[in-house]
Every structure is written in structure tokens, then in C-alpha cells.
Amino acid sequence: MILEIVTEDPNWFEWSSTQVMRSVARGNLIINPIIYAEVSIGFAGVEALETALPSDFFQYEPLPWNTAFLAGKAFLQYRQRSGDRRSPLPDFYIGAHATVLEIPLLTKDVSRYRTYFSTLELIVP
Numbered sequence: 001m002i003l004e005i006v007t008e009d010p011n012w013f014e015w016s017s018t019q020v021m022r023s024v025a026r027g028n029l030i031i032n033p034i035i036y037a038e039v040s041i042g043f044a045g046v047e048a049l050e051t052a053l054p055s056d057f058f059q060y061e062p063l064p065w066n067t068a069f070l071a072g073k074a075f076l077q078y079r080q081r082s083g084d085r086r087s088p089l090p091d092f093y094i095g096a097h098a099t100v101l102e103i104p105l106l107t108k109d110v111s112r113y114r115t116y117f118s119t120l121e122l123i124v125p
Helices: 001-006 013-026 033-040 046-052 065-080 092-102 110-115
Strands: none
Touching: 001 013, 001 033, 033 046, 033 092, 065 092, 065 110, 092 110
């Protein structure tokens, strides 16, 4: 979502920017290290990334240990359903973090989050 705003993606800019601003108004727009890493691919340097993710809009949060536990359990379900990845996907950590914090998750990846985090409130297109 954030990269779509920064790059002014023609397909997703309007929806993503509207949803981000709504989240800012609710006061719960959280960035964790996984999201930070995913967004960083669109920037040449950390200074530009920090400018794009100002702390007056985004709350930087670490990943608590219980998030890692929940991500591992979701990953186990994925593997039991014949998932072929060998290590937990970033989405499992992101979904677990939102679940632990009891906050909605802004995403376009509806299927994975609804499958492995059924109680998680999703904000989707």
C-alpha cells in the first residue's frame, strides 16, 4: 500500500492513499520491521524511506515474541495444507502482529489473511 502511494501507482494510488489517511485519522497506522523491509525496496537510501514514513503518520512497533509464536502456528497450518515454502512468510508475521495488537490490517491479500487469521479485521478493496 505504501509503495503504491509513493510511486503513484495508476491502479492503486487512490484507494491506498484514501485507506492510509483513514487509518491515520483512527490513529492506528503501524509499521513493523517486516513492513519497513518490504517498503524499503522502493528507496535508494534510508533517509528517503524515513521521509516517506514520517513518525507523525506512522507508529513504529517492534514484533513481540507472542507475534512470532502466532506466526509460527499460522505457518504450520499453511504447511499442513501443502504450502511449499520452508520458512514463515512475511505475511504470517504481519497478520500475527495485527492479530496480537487487535488492529485492522490494510491489505489486498485477502485470501491468506482470512485463511490463517480468521479473527483479524481486514480493510480490503
